[in-house]
Amino acid sequence: MPDIWIPPEEGWLKLNTDGARSLVDGSASYGGVLRDHNGKWIHGFNKFIGRCSVVEAELWGISxxxxxxxxxxxxxxxxxxxxxxxxxxxxxxxxxxxxxxxISYIRQICNKDWQIVFPRLLGLITK
Structure with a gap:
């Protein structure tokens, strides 16, 4: 059964991101979408970033x-x-x-005055 997108509570935004890497030449990209509690599209994004691992592409998308x-x-x-x-x-x-x-840069962003939740880890990143 495919995952179903569940909207965040009012006042929250949800970022869904994904990275991809070509098995042929190692080129990578990332993309995703930012939506509000009504599922309203706030921003979509995608970017080619050259050769890197798929994990690094995921991290670039998140940051x-x-x-x-x-x-x-x-x-x-x-x-x-x-x-x-x-x-x-x-x-x-x-x-x-x-x-x-x-990763260091993402942690710097997390340390700003806001709440960040990574539900797959069932945790709140706090300052």
Whole structure:
């Protein structure tokens, strides 16, 4: 049975993001959508980023849209990704101990004055 999109509570935005990587040449991209509690489309995005791992593409998608959500005035954000590895890396971040610099940047964004929830990890990232 396919996953069903569940809207966030009023006052929250939900980010759904996905990364992809070509098995042929290693090129990668990310994309996704930001929606409100009514399912209203706020912003869609996609970007080709060259050669990298699919996990890194997921992380770039998360960071890019977190920046956008913050800039739009969002202060309560739910982030959904199908990459449990990317989400685990963000949650278990230790300074200087991760293979991707982008994880450090995502943690900096998380430390702003807002609430970020990663439901697949069943956790709230707090400052």
């Amino acid at each position: 890019t849209e977190m920046d956008l959500a913050w800039g739009l005035g969002c202060r309560q954000l739910i982030i959904e990704s199908d990459s449990s590895e990317a989400l685990r890396m963000v949650q278990q971040y230790t300074f200087g101990g991760d293979p991707y610099v982008i």
